[in-house]
Amino acid sequence: MREIRAALDAGTFAALYAERRTTLGERDLDNPSVQPTPKPRRARTRGDYEVHASPLGFASIRHASSGEIMHATNDPDREAEALYVEQSALRRAGRPLVVWDVGLGAAHNAMAMIRSATSATAPVTLISFERDLDPFLLALAHQKEFPHLRHEAPHRFAVARRFASPTVDWSLVLGDFRDNFAAAPTPDVVMFDPFSSETNPELWSLALFTAMRARFERSVELFTYTRSTAIRSSLLGAGFTVARGAAAGMKPETTIALHGDDPSFTAHVRLDRAWLERRARSTARYAADIVDRDDLDRRIERHPQFADPLTGADAAR
Numbered sequence: 563m564r565e566i567r568a569a570l571d572a573g574t575f576a577a578l579y580a581e582r583r584t585t586l587g588e589r590d591l592d593n594p595s596v597q598p599t600p601k602p603r604r605a606r607t608r609g610d611y612e613v614h615a616s617p618l619g620f621a622s623i624r625h626a627s628s629g630e631i632m633h634a635t636n637d638p639d640r641e642a643e644a645l646y647v648e649q650s651a652l653r654r655a656g657r658p659l660v661v662w663d664v665g666l667g668a669a670h671n672a673m674a675m676i677r678s679a680t681s682a683t684a685p686v687t688l689i690s691f692e693r694d695l696d697p698f699l700l701a702l703a704h705q706k707e708f709p710h711l712r713h714e715a716p717h718r719f720a721v722a723r724r725f726a727s728p729t730v731d732w733s734l735v736l737g738d739f740r741d742n743f744a745a746a747p748t749p750d751v752v753m754f755d756p757f758s759s760e761t762n763p764e765l766w767s768l769a770l771f772t773a774m775r776a777r778f779e780r781s782v783e784l785f786t787y788t789r790s791t792a793i794r795s796s797l798l799g800a801g802f803t804v805a806r807g808a809a810a811g812m813k814p815e816t817t818i819a820l821h822g823d824d825p826s827f828t829a830h831v832r833l834d835r836a837w838l839e840r841r842a843r844s845t846a847r848y849a850a851d852i853v854d855r856d857d858l859d860r861r862i863e864r865h866p867q868f869a870d871p872l873t874g875a876d877a878a879r
């Protein structure tokens with residue numbers, strides 16, 4: 563360096579450079595500097611799914627072919643708690659519960675239920691239905707961005723497809739929900755979280771809701787994120803009592819479908835005749851699978867939840 567500075571001062575650097583460059587280059591070849599090997603980046607995609615960093619400051623899993631993002635608009639863990647766990651009146655009653663987790667996805671709902679089971683007085687049997695484990699395994703490989711999975715349960719579940727503790731017995735039913743729910747133990751609570759009815763129409767059909775309700779052997783609360791008039795109509799058509807679900811983040815309202823008459827269900831605010839009147843004016847009151855619209859309208863109008871509280875007369879009259 564001293565020589566270089568002196569050459570610069572004397573205006574002879576070009577000559578010095580020409581003289582020394584070859585020698586210095588040779589010494590570099592003899593002693594190559596050691597470059598740290600870059601760590602291979604974990605793949606951010608798996609099958610049809612990719613990790614999506616929301617500008618709102620949390621990560622979600624995106625379904626590439628439909629473009630749908632799981633829990634897109636709200637912090638996924640907060641939404642899972644507000645929508646699928648905290649609303650449950652049966653859960654507050656403190657009895658052992660069988661919970662169906664329809665669409666395991668990245669396991670936000672399942673983990674919210676497991677966290678809440680830890681502080682509950684009665685154990686939870688949690689059954690996750692999923693046809694593709696890629697979103698779960700992708701999120702599990704990115705725990706830094708999915709802190710809900712920093713827990714013993716999902717790691718054991720990924721290997722054994724089951725996790726059991728004194729508070730929760732979590733198992734997996736792999737395959738199409740429609741083919742498998744009838745053989746599962748009857749639930750008390752259903753966390754119903756498929757993709758939208760555009761991407762997953764088969765899971766929002768009147769036929770499926772009717773078959774699910776027929777499977778239910780005791781009082782059931784079904785929670786779901788939509789407040790679509792068409793989906794609420796199909797749930798009513800299948801015979802469920804339908805109530806307003808809590809707001810969740812940017813969703814002003816969600817939906818609760820009830821089967822049976824557990825006394826705790828009085829906590830839920832049912833759709834009333836004012837909703838029925840709005841439905842009559844709605845241009846989007848039928849889901850795509852509804853063939854006999856008149857029949858659906860009749861079933862809804864005669865649904866006991868809309869009977870006049872004073873006369874008991876149904877809304878059709």
Ligand SMILES: C[S@@+](CC[C@H](N)C(=O)[O-])C[C@H]1O[C@@H](n2cnc3c(N)ncnc32)[C@H](O)[C@@H]1O
Nearest residue numbers: 665666667668669670671692693738739755757
């Ligand atoms: C919106 S994501 C669920 C998000 C998830 N509940 C969570 O907390 O992260 C919907 C999931 O439903 C699954 N799914 C869609 N159709 C299904 C079917 N017919 N049977 C079982 N799972 C299905 C998808 O593979 C996807 O993982």
